[in-house]
Amino acid sequence: MNKDLRKVLAFPYILWMIGFTIIPLSLIFIYGLTDRSGSFTLSNVLSIFAKDHFKALLLSIILSIVSTAICLVMAFPLALTLKSKKLNKGSLIVFIFILPMWMNFLLRTLAWLSLLEKNGIINTILNFLHLPSLNIINTPAAIILGMVYNYLPFMVLPIYNVLEKIDDNTINAARDLGANTMQTLTRVIIPLSIPGIVSGITMVFVPALTTFVISNILGGSKVLLIGNVIEQEFTKGSNWNLGSGLSLVMMIFILISMAFIAKYDKDGEGMSV
């Protein structure tokens, strides 16, 4: 393609990038690094070390790690099964798996609220069967459940994608050379699927770390995560400077994840769904 044409074709995208990425990001930087009167300060960013903010950040990290680990443990065997069944992307199972993602994220989370509530659907059924009721609503456990439910597809798809690309001959060769099932898994399949696993981990960890909707709805606003702190500064505190400063801190985590992806998933295998 000649250079001029390429420039013309890139124009809409560049315009989009400037309008919806670069300008908003710059605004966050400007707000985050100034105080209400507009003079430069680092206090918004450093306030992440304030007791309540740091505690919220730690709690967010813990909940995100737990959810990511659960997602990984659930997703890997599922992806293996999908591969071994020789299902292609158009298959029904993959379709059913992606189907809920077509529904609004907020609605799906609200649905969990009515499932888990004290007089909710799950407890009504349990009571009917004379079983003890389930009391996890408004606790960190409900938040983890919400995170796992919402973000599981983001773990399954990249892993499935990478597994699918492993040539069966590679696995057969391992077998021929005397590897048993376990050895094939740990020494051939898992190492080859690292790019997918890393993409999956970051694609679950980052949104889980910054969520505020799940903790508001399923945590009854009793559990303060860093996302809630930022949301509160914007919608209730009218302190955009502090909110932006804390958002800048969260960006560091996103940059770290991007660095991880760049290191382990050089060809972007896991990212292409």
Add this chain to the structure above:
Amino acid sequence: MKKKFVSIMTLMSMLSVAVLSGCGKSNAGAKAGSAGELYVYNWGEYIDESVVEEFEKETGIKVVYDMFETNEEMYPVLEAGGVVYDVVCPSDYMIEKMIQNDMLAEIDFNNVPNIKNIDTKYMDMAKSFDPENKYAVPYTWGTVGILYNTSMVDDEITSWSDLWNPKYQGNILMQDSVRDAFMVGEKLLGYSMNTTDKAELEKVKEKLIEQKPLVQAYVIDQVRDKMIGGEAAIGVIYSGEMLYVQNEVANSGEDFELKYVIPKEGTNLWIDAWVIPKNAKNKENAEKWIDFLNRPEIAKKNFEYITYPTPNKAAFELLDKELQENTALFPTDDMLKNSEVFKYLGDEGDSLYNDLWKEVKGK
């Protein structure tokens, strides 16, 4: 002071307003838009949509209707000025902040003859944030109180201290907004709900932390669904929501009732009022809008839809006797003697409250 948490309903009503105003355009007697435009910024679910339609039909003014969820969310939007609104409906303390920051235009009351319909009592109440009654026309008012489920609560609820009763552990719903949550603690401890005294606020914070293990959830609009569904025994709610939840329960055929009480220690007496921003481009249309909403029959229709108490005396007189005598909705002066209206506390005061609230939430 209507708070919207999940914006689905807002979105839906926004769409329907768009559709309605679209219809208004085609079959209006006076062609909508022929008399200019009016940019309205109001709380979600805070108007009977047919009122907007009627206004458009009658005046030929095209209404562009946007909604917000909290005062704090509305303020930066107005301040940034990306969209210039002609008429906005904030709450008391936010109006005070806007007056202090010179953001409001004086209303020309010659264009708002229906101001006479508003009970002077509420104009006096509005003086707490608009001392000369120059900027604001009250739209709704009310209290914050305790709603309880008669089948789950056998004591007589009279005081905020009932929200600290261990008997109701896991069955208490608190408001998830800084000022309202603190108001509960402040009134209980006998402080002013506008205090910025650090020592007093620390004590309130301790009190709220002490309450946290008893609280099922901190909610805004969800308090309605949770109380209707019998999820909780006792919750803090705006008086304007009371009729709605009571009707829902009555219609659901459940065998409990929800009762609303204004605690004896006093409460937040709030007013939401229409104001005109200084930079409004259609000030006269905004005045026409305010005047239209204060017609007795329009105000009555609107009240019946949103169920937030109306300060419009002429509309009040049109209501059924049963509603007029509902003291939970229209309390007597005696019931309000310990109550206050929120004042704007300044950025410093706001930050202090916010930080303490984060400590409560983070425990």
